[in-house]
Amino acid sequence: MDKVVSSAAEAVADIPDGATLAVGGFGLSGIPSVLIDAILEAGTTDLEAVSNNCGVDEWGLGKLLFAKRIRRMISSYVGENKEFARQYLSGELEVELTPQGTLAERMRAGGSGIPGFYTATGVGTQVAEGGLPWKYDSEGNVIVSSPPKETKVFAVRDGEGGHVDREYVLEEAIVADFGLVRAWKGDRHGNLIYRQSARNFNPLAAMCGRLTIAEVEELVEPGELDPNDIHTPGVYVQRVVALTPEQAADKRIERVTTRPRPTSDGAGAAPADDAATHGLGG
Known part of the structure; x- marks a missing residue:
């Protein structure tokens, strides 16, 4: 079954106001940013989001939060987001804090039929x-x-x-109306592979969504993925959105950390502009 849809807008068009979304990612690593932007553009509101965190100010789920589209969050970590703190403390946002391992298992259990x-x-x-x-x-x-x-x-x-x-x-257990995930590679049947730290909560979000939508950085044909490498089987995924190269490359760093680049004599030099020093990748 070919599960590829033509655009992110088409993929999220039937997400109604008041829906519960399980969203993959950890910090800004592996977040389904294109699908989040499509929901923002669609005007969908009164959402409940299940995610390790709520992005940062003006990026990821933080965009939906800033537009006041999120009514309730189930999260483990809510730092790095001043607007989140403001809405929570002013009574605009309901927040259910859950230990991180417990949140992961609640999502996995929901996808496994364990109540x-x-x-x-x-x-x-x-x-x-x-x-x-x-x-x-x-x-x-x-x-x-x-x-x-x-x-x-x-x-x-x-x-x-x-x-x-x-x-x-x-x-x-947690069972969401929709799961939103981002994968490094995916085929037309919805089989997904995540890259390194971007794997994080994505397999769990895919499992616990009644209808799961995956944005993939590289779309391949069925049979091209080694079955031993697949992290999320296509049975959990109902829709696939192929990203453009520009969309796939648009990734943000939650907090840039650099150190002096060593020189031949061992002395420090200018800060290294190396992606490896920027924290979590995606």
Whole structure:
């Protein structure tokens, strides 16, 4: 089945207001920036986004946030984005903070048909006991808090041949209306390969979306990808958007970090303009 659509605009045209989006990426590495821009252009609003973070000011999901198109976020890390902090603290945005590993497993479980799982992460904290502020009003009062979660004690091996009772907290899986991902290579059947650190949350976002859309930097014909190299099988992907070379090359750096380039005598020189020093690649 050929899943390629003609444009990003066509791919996101049926995403309605109020939809839940699972969005791949980590920082700005591997984010589906072209699909995000298409949603912005479409005017879609009142969105709930499930993503490790919300981009940065004016890039990635930060564009949708700045335009006030996002109603609620489920995230692990919300730094690098001043507008995010402003909207959250002023009562314009609801935020469910989730431990990073827990978020990853909630998405994976949703894509695997598993409704929930127990984890030790968060036991004895407000993650399990409830009370984390999800939403404030304009006066800074908490109006929505996280609910308490079910906990259970399991007997687990103690490493010495015995068992010890340990408490775990129940976390519910995440299933999104749409998954948005970016891949390095993909074929017309929706099989995807991610490159290096850009793999991050993309396979999980692809799994947990009821309808998943992939933007791919290089589109190849079926059979050209080695099955052993495929990270996301096409069964999880319903639409594929082939990027232009310009779109594929348009990647931003979250925070540029450089160091002096060593000279032959060991002394420092001007800062190295080397992509390898720029942090996460995509």
